[in-house]
Structure formats: C-alpha cells, structure tokens
Amino acid sequence: MVDILQSIIPPALFFSAPLIFTALGGVFSERSGVVNIGLEGLMVMGAFVGIVFNLTFADVFGDWTPWLSIIVAMVVSAIFSIIHAVASVSFRADQVVSGVAINFLALGLGVFLTKQWYDKGQTDMVTKPFYTMDIPLLSKVPVIGDIFFQGIYLTSYLAIILAFVAWYVLHKTPFGLRLRAVGEHPAAADTNGINVYKMRYIAVIISGAMGGLGGSVFALTIALNFSHATIVGQGFMSLAAVIFGKWHPLGAMGAALFFGFAQSLSVISAGVPFLEDVPQVFLLIAPYVLTILALAGFVGRSEAPKANGVPYIKGSR
Amino acid sequence: MASNKLFNILVPIISVLLGLIAGAIIMLVSGYNPIAGYTALWNGAFGDLYFMGETVRQITPYILTGLAVAFAFRSGLFNIGAEGQVIVGWLAAVWVGLAIDAPMIIHLPLAVIAAAVAGAIWGFIPGILKAKLGVHEVIVTIMMNYIALYCTNEIIRSVLTDNMDSTEIIPPSASLASEWLQGLTFFSRMHYGILIALFAAVVMWFIMQRTTIGYELKAVGFNQHASKYAGMKVSKNIILSMVIAGAFAGLAGAMEGLGTYGSISVMSGFTNLGFDGIAVALLGANTALGVVLAAILFGVLKVGAINMPTGAEVPTELVDIIIALIIFFVASSYIIRWILLRFKKEGK
Numbered sequence: 297m298v299d300i301l302q303s304i305i306p307p308a309l310f311f312s313a314p315l316i317f318t319a320l321g322g323v324f325s326e327r328s329g330v331v332n333i334g335l336e337g338l339m340v341m342g343a344f345v346g347i348v349f350n351l352t353f354a355d356v357f358g359d360w361t362p363w364l365s366i367i368v369a370m371v372v373s374a375i376f377s378i379i380h381a382v383a384s385v386s387f388r389a390d391q392v393v394s395g396v397a398i399n400f401l402a403l404g405l406g407v408f409l410t411k412q413w414y415d416k417g418q419t420d421m422v423t424k425p426f427y428t429m430d431i432p433l434l435s436k437v438p439v440i441g442d443i444f445f446q447g448i449y450l451t452s453y454l455a456i457i458l459a460f461v462a463w464y465v466l467h468k469t470p471f472g473l474r475l476r477a478v479g480e481h482p483a484a485a486d487t488n489g490i491n492v493y494k495m496r497y498i499a500v501i502i503s504g505a506m507g508g509l510g511g512s513v514f515a516l517t518i519a520l521n522f523s524h525a526t527i528v529g530q531g532f533m534s535l536a537a538v539i540f541g542k543w544h545p546l547g548a549m550g551a552a553l554f555f556g557f558a559q560s561l562s563v564i565s566a567g568v569p570f571l572e573d574v575p576q577v578f579l580l581i582a583p584y585v586l587t588i589l590a591l592a593g594f595v596g597r598s599e600a601p602k603a604n605g606v607p608y609i610k611g612s613r
Numbered sequence: 614m615a616s617n618k619l620f621n622i623l624v625p626i627i628s629v630l631l632g633l634i635a636g637a638i639i640m641l642v643s644g645y646n647p648i649a650g651y652t653a654l655w656n657g658a659f660g661d662l663y664f665m666g667e668t669v670r671q672i673t674p675y676i677l678t679g680l681a682v683a684f685a686f687r688s689g690l691f692n693i694g695a696e697g698q699v700i701v702g703w704l705a706a707v708w709v710g711l712a713i714d715a716p717m718i719i720h721l722p723l724a725v726i727a728a729a730v731a732g733a734i735w736g737f738i739p740g741i742l743k744a745k746l747g748v749h750e751v752i753v754t755i756m757m758n759y760i761a762l763y764c765t766n767e768i769i770r771s772v773l774t775d776n777m778d779s780t781e782i783i784p785p786s787a788s789l790a791s792e793w794l795q796g797l798t799f800f801s802r803m804h805y806g807i808l809i810a811l812f813a814a815v816v817m818w819f820i821m822q823r824t825t826i827g828y829e830l831k832a833v834g835f836n837q838h839a840s841k842y843a844g845m846k847v848s849k850n851i852i853l854s855m856v857i858a859g860a861f862a863g864l865a866g867a868m869e870g871l872g873t874y875g876s877i878s879v880m881s882g883f884t885n886l887g888f889d890g891i892a893v894a895l896l897g898a899n900t901a902l903g904v905v906l907a908a909i910l911f912g913v914l915k916v917g918a919i920n921m922p923t924g925a926e927v928p929t930e931l932v933d934i935i936i937a938l939i940i941f942f943v944a945s946s947y948i949i950r951w952i953l954l955r956f957k958k959e960g961k
Contacts (some may be wrong), residue, residue, distance in 0.1 A: 379941070392691060395897050400892065404933030411928035412643055491791035524930075528882050529759070532693070536752045577767035584756035588738075591748045600749075612846035 302556070303564050306428075309452035311539070311563075312556020314339070314514035318534035319548040320462045321506025321543065326543055327466060327497030329479035331602040333395030334380050336531025337402035339437030341376045342511025343407035345369040347522040350422040361515050362422040369512035369606040376402065376534045377504020378497075385443075388607035399531070401452050407524045424517045426451055446478040451513045458506075459549035464554035466545055474501055479601035485601030492608045505534045510534065540587060544599060551587075624949050625896060625903075628942035629910065635908045636935040640927060646951040649925040654932070657920025658913040664920070666794065666801025670873055672912030674699070678709070678808040678890025679897060679904035680817050681732075681858045685725040687748075687821060688854035692921035694739060694754025695763030696887025698732040700865025700880070704765045705731035708738065710783030710870070718785040725809065725867050733856045735761060740855030746849030750855070758883065766879045779878040789872035798847015804872030813861055813906070818901035827913035830854050862887060889915075892940050911936060 317333050325332040332338075346369040353362050379401070410419055428447045435445040466472035477485040478495040486492050511527060513522040519526045533555055540554075541547025561581035565571035573581065631921035659667045678695045685692035709881035713720060739753035752840065773780045789804040821827040832840040833850040865886055870877055893911055897903030918932035925942050 356753060383941060384946050387945040389941075390895075392782065393940060393944035396891050397944060398935050399888075399931055400937035400940065404935075404937055408639075408928050408930040408934060426762045459804075496678065529755075532755045536755050539749050539750045539752045551650065575767075577763055580763040581760045584759045586754055588748075588756050589740070592742055592746050 298439055298442060302446075305561060306317050306447050307441050307464065307560035308557040309563055310449055310517065310556070311559045312553045313449065313452045313455040313517070315457055315477045315508040315534050315537055315552035315555055316510075316549050317513060318510030318531060319537040319552050320459060320509050320545055321503035321510070322535055323462065323466070323498070323537035323541070323543055323548050324475070324499045325503035326538060327479045327601055328496045328605055328608065329482060330381070330384050330477050330496055330500050331391040331395060332500070332503050333392050333535065333604040334381070334397075334398030334402075334531075335503070335534050336527065337395075337399035337528070338373050338377055338390075338504050338507025339511030339514065339534070340399075340402040340406050340527045341373045342366075342369040342508030342528050343515035343519065344402075344410070344511075344522050345372040345508065346512025347419050347422055347519075347526075350407075350424055350516065351419060354424045359424065362426050364510055365516060367574040369508040371508075373508025373511070374501045374505040375505070377500050380504070381497045381500035383456065384607065385493055385500070386540075391607075392607050403524065403527075406522065410522060410551060417520045417609070421521050422516065425520050426513075426528045443537070449517055451517060455513075456549065459545050462545035472477070476601070478608075479603055483601050483612075486608075486610065492610075496608070507531070507534075525584060536587065540591065555583050555587075558586060618951070620810065620946075620950055621898065623953065624909075625898070625943060625950055628896075628939050628946075631942050632935045632939035635938045636931055639931065639934060642837075645925060645927045650921060650927045650931070651920045653924025653927070654914070654917035656917075656924060658917035660920070661799065662797065663799035663801045664910070666798025666803035666918065668912050669807055670801065670803045670956045672870070672908050672915045673806045674808045674865040674886050675889060675893050675908035675912050676905055677868065678886050679811055679862050679866070679908050680813055680893035680895030680901065681862035681887075682890045683897060683899040683901075683904050684817055684821075684861060685854055685858040686894060687834050688830045688850060689837070689857075690740075690743070690750050690854055691748070692736070692754055692862075693702045693751055693891070694735065694757045694783075694853065694856050694887070695858070695890045696885070697758035698735045698862030699858045699866040699869070699884055699886050700758075700761040700765050701735045702728035702863030703732045703850075703870040703877055703884075704733040704768060704866070705863070706787075706867040706870035707780055707783060708768075710787035711773065711780060713769045713787075714784075715786065716784040720784075721789070721871070724783075724871055725864065728863045728867030728870065729860040730863070732866065733860040736855040736857075736859020737852065740852040740859075743770050743852040743855070760888070762880060762883065763794075765877070769877060769879050774876075780876045783871065787871060788875055789868070790875065793802040802873050803870075806868040806872040809864060813864060814901045814905050817861070817904075823903070826853070851948065862890070865890075892936055893941055896943055 301394040318339055322332050322335050322405050332609045346365045349368045350361050350365040356362055380394050380398050383389040384391040388495055426449050435441045474490045476497050478492050514530060515522060515526060537551035540551035565579050638651045640647040657664055659665055665768040679700060681695040682692050706724045707726040708739055709724040727794045735757055738758060740751045742748040742753050769780060770776055789806045791805050794803045829845045829850050832845060833847055891905045893904055897907035912932050914932045921927040
C-alpha cells in the first residue's frame with residue numbers, strides 16, 4: 297500500500313503545483329469581480345519568460361537560476377496582466393473578450409519572439425530546471441516520509457503553502473475583506489471609501505503574477521522548453537479549478553490537487569495493480585468526467601461573486 | 614439611434630485598422646519590413662487562384678465555429694466547447710462516411726447530419742447540466758473538450774483502424790470535395806462546404822430574427838428572471854441554445870472530415886478551430902452577418918500568414934498577435950467610442 301501511495305502522491309503533487317498557483321491567481325481576480333479567462337495566456341507568458349531567462353542566465357546564476365526564473369516570470373506576467381486590467385476595469389471592456397485577447401496575445405508574442413530570437417519554433421531544453429529532492433529530517437519519518445517527503449519538488453510545497461497564505465489574505469485581513477466586497481457589491485464598497493478600481497487592478501495584477509508563477513513552474517518542472525504546445529489548456533483547467541473550488545483559495549487548491557491526482561493516474565497506471573488492466577483512455581478522461589459528475593452531484597450550484605464580470609461605473613445604480 | 618448604428622459598424626473597422634497598424638509597428642521594431650510583410654500576407658491569401666481557394670477553405674469552418682459560439686452567446690451562454698464539438702462532429706462524419714455504402718444523395722447528407730447530431734449531443738450535455746443543476750457551462754464545456762479529444766483518438770486507433778494514426782479516405786459518395794472547384798483553383802482543397810456554412814449563417818439569422826424561438830433565446834440571454842416571469846421556459850431555452858450551437862460546431866467538423874481532409878487522424882492537441890471561433894464570434898458582435906465577415910477576415914489573415922515567412926521572413930505568429938490586438942480593441946470599444954465622440958465635439 298505504501299508503495300502504491302509512494303508512486304501516486306509525488307506525481308500528483310508534481311502535476312498539480314502549476315494548477316494550484318494559477319488557480320489561486322484566478323481566485324483573487326474573480327473575487328474582485330474581474331473574470332479571468334486569460335489565465336491560460338498568463339501561464340503562456342510565465343512559461344515563455346521562465347524558459348528564456350533560464351536559458352540566457354544559466355551560466356551567470358548557476359543553481360539559483362530556476363528560482364530567479366520564476367520570480368522574473370512572475371514580474372513580467374504581472375506587468376502583462378495590466379493589459380487585462382486596463383481593458384476590463386478602466387475601458388469597461390467585456391472581461392471575457394479581453395481575457396480571450398490575452399490568451400491569443402501571449403501565445404502569439406511568445407512564439408513570435410521565440411522564432412525571432414532562436415530562429416526556430418521551440419527553444420532549446422533548459423539546463424537548470426528544478427530537480428526533485430528529499431526533505432532533510434522529514435524524509436526519514438517512517439511511512440509519511442516515504443510518501444510525502446522523498447523525491448518531491450519544492451515548488452509543490454510552495455504551492456500548498458501559498459494556498460493557505462492566499463486564504464489568510466483573502467479571508468482574515470482587511471485587504472481581503474475589501475477585495476471581496478468589491479467583487480460582491482462594488483457600489484457599497486465605494487460608498488465605504490474603498491477604491492474599487494484600485495482594488496480590481498491589484499487583484500488582476502496578483503492573478504498575473506500567480507499565473508506567471510504557475511506557467512514558469514510548469515515549464516521548469518514538466519515541459520523544460522517553450523513552444524506553441526507548452527501550455528495547452530492548463531490555464532483553462534486552472535479556471536475550472538477556481539469554479540470547482542467555489543472561488544475559495546483552499547477549494548481551488550483541493551480541485552487542482554484532484555486534477556493533478558487524476559492526471560498522475562494515467563501516467564503511472566502501469567505500475568499500480570488495480571489500474572493495469574483499465575484501458576488507457578478511461579484513465580485519460582477520468583479527471584474530466586469525474587469533475588463533471590462531481591459538479592452535477594454533490595458540489596451543486598456554483599454561485600460566482602455577485603459582481604463578477606460587471607464593469608463598475610461610478611455613479612451607476 | 615442612427616449614430617449608435619454607425620458606431621457599431623465603425624468600431625470593428627477601426628479595431629481592425631488599429632490591429633494592422635500595431636502589427637506594422639511590431640514588424641518595424643523587430644527589424645522586418647512591414648510593407649513587404651503585408652504584401653506577402655496579401656499574396657498569400659489572394660495571390661493566385663490556389664491561395665484564394667485555400668482561403669475559402671479556411672473561412673468555411675471559421676464561419677461555423679463562429680456561429681456556434683455566437684449563437685450560445687446570444688442566450689447568455691459562453692460556449693468554450695466548440696472545440697470538442699468540432700472534434701466529435703469530424704469523427705461522426707468520417708465514421709458514417711466509411712461505414713456506410715450508399716449513393717451520394719443519401720450518403721453525403723447522412724454524414725453531414727451525423728456530424729451535426731454528434732456536435733448537438735456534445736452541446737446538450739453542458740446545456741442540460743446548466744439548465745437543471747446550475748452547473749457552470751464554461752467548466753463543463755472545457756471538460757467536454759478533453760473528453761472529446763481523448764475518446765476520438767481512442768476510437769480512431771481501436772475502432773476505425775487497427776492501431777493506425779489515421780483512417781482511410783472516405784469514398785467519393787460522402788465527400789464534399791469537388792474536382793470542379795479544385796480544378797478552378799489549381800488544386801487547392803476548396804470544397805462545397807462553404808455553401809453549407811453560408812446556409813448555416815442564414816439559418817442562424819432566420820432563427821434569431823424571424824422566429825419566436827429566437828426571440829425567447831435572446832430574451833433568456835438578456836434577463837433570465839424576466840423571461841421566466843413572462844412565461845418562457847428558461848431551462849428549455851438554455852438546452853436548445855447549446856444544442857443548436859453544438860450542431861453548428863459539429864458541422865464545422867464535417868467540413869474538415871468530408872471536405873478538407875477526407876479522413877480523421879489522431880490528434881496530439883486541439884484543432885484550435887473552436888477557440889478561433891470565439892474570436893470570430895466576438896469580432897462579429899455575435900450576429901450572423903458579423904460572424905461571416907469576421908470569419909472572412911480571420912481566414913484571410915490565417916492563410917495569408919503562411920506565406921509571410923517565405924515572402925518577407927516574418928514569423929506567421931505575427932498574425933496571432935494582430936488578431937489578439939483586434940479583439941482587444943473591439944473589447945475596448947467604450948474607449949474608441951469616447952475618443953470618436955471627442956473628435957465629433959471638437960469638429961463642431
């Protein structure tokens with residue numbers, strides 16, 4: 297049993313980390329009332345920047361390169377997401393439309409620049425990706441150590457820790473209360489002296505940073521290079537995790553973990569006794585079918601934040 | 614209001630112009646010659662009859678996926694699932710094409726209808742879940758895309774072929790391809806599907822503008838509660854909207870399966886026809902005529918782009934950037950409107 301868990305849990309954490317980061321970003325944005333279909337594009341931007349930085353500066357920064365890469369990717373994606381913020385907050389654009397534009401723009405820019413800088417459709421493989429490691433001390437704990445603390449990427453833990461940080465920020469601080477108020481009833485929040493536009497800008501920029509983090513972590517743990525096919529749908533899966541998790545940081549994390557777990561099943565099925573005989577296709581579609589069943593069955597009606605998707609116009613009723 | 618109507622026409626045109634100007638600036642900054650770039654694009658789309666045929670071929674599925682997204686949008690539903698509906702439509706069309714032996718007059722319509730039905734079923738599932746259980750249609754359609762992709766690949770490998778990556782070519786009795794059109798366009802892959810696509814656009818216009826069904830669908834899109842109060846069945850309309858949208862997207866799959874390729878192959882990723890359909894619908898303001906015009910524009914840009922690397926050494930992805938910017942400008946129409954009003958006032 298421990299063997300089986302040991303072969304399931306580390307890959308599950310590995311696959312879900314990028315989704316957790318991005319979904320947390322989605323929670324911030326949507327909780328402030330800005331729909332973010334653009335998560336996919338923000339991940340593309342993060343993956344692109346992460347890979348390019350890593351390739352360019354691997355010799356300069358050595359083993360610190362992957363960490364610096366994800367930080368730079370966060371910053372660039374955060375700046376990139378300002379486009380979405382300007383369109384959907386200041387220009388009162390349809391937020392879905394603007395998000396779709398972000399997706400097209402990120403992919404177009406990423407591949408365009410890749411072709412210009414590297415003269416081919418995809419970059420080289422990075423030389424300094426993240427590696428798995430055993431956590432000192434904790435990996436020695438019997439049973440638990442084997443399952444949770446051996447051969448794990450540090451970024452997986454970072455994702456789970458950040459989910460709790462996001463929960464604390466959103467639900468336990470004045471800033472979080474204001475952010476949620478802006479998403480539920482912007483006019484009331486405005487009356488109470490909260491700057492609706494500023495809060496929404498901040499929320500979208502946070503989602504940009506988190507999307508960039510998710511994309512770059514995906515690129516530096518799973519893909520290891522950048523091409524048009526690096527990020528294909530992970531952003532949409534993260535969006536699904538946001539809705540599945542009912543716009544709650546921990547819920548989103550749970551949903552992302554579930555997706556990661558289901559994805560890892562199809563990868564490792566060959567080594568697990570019950571799953572060996574199941575045709576591959578059932579394992580491949582399992583995460584998606586289960587999500588639909590779960591939503592239809594016990595999760596029930598998903599109520600978005602009240603003002604989600606509605607541009608706030610000062611003075612309107 | 615007359616000026617409002619004028620704005621509605623002006624905004625997309627200005628957006629397209631701004632997008633093209635921005636594309637030129639990007640080419641300039643990246644060290645390419647924008648005039649050479651756009652010349653290559655133009656030649657790639659209209660240079661000779663072959664390229665024109667290919668452009669029409671690309672426009673065909675774009676019209677249908679654009680309609681699929683636009684139709685659902687009108688009832689307040691966001692159909693990200695056009696992608697999956699295209700894939701199942703493609704599969705169903707080719708399946709019927711290969712499995713049945715019949716004269717063309719029965720075989721071809723049957724294959725086309727099979728595609729529409731398959732797409733409709735793929736739209737029905739998110740529709741009924743939204744209507745009866747309130748499950749968010751965005752998330753269900755995203756999931757349905759993946760299910761369509763993986764199931765289709767499996768069926769190609771183990772049902773339609775014996776572990777091959779591609780099916781056989783469908784017999785001529787199920788094919789939309791036309792020697793006449795191909796001969797006319799130097800053997801491009803242009804096919805009769807364009808007629809189906811244009812007919813579908815007319816159908817959408819007719820349903821939306823001339824029938825009670827369309828009126829109810831739009832009413833539900835505007836305000837569900839008011840529609841319910843007026844005695845309309847909201848859930849029936851939601852399901853109907855997704856079913857018709859799915860059928861449009863399924864037809865787009867038939868265009869690829871029966872027209873362009875004549876077969877179906879294992880896909881490593883999505884076709885992107887459905888996702889591009891979102892852009893087409895948005896630029897076309899979710900109306901039938903708008904979708905046709907937007908599909909023409911995107912078809913021209915996409916096919917023309919293929920000629921850009923050889924003609925001017927510009928990467929094809931420049932066109933994706935231009936499309937993104939056009940959508941962005943359309944989305945920000947409020948600001949364009951504001952600037953136009955400013956100019957008007959100063960002019961007086």
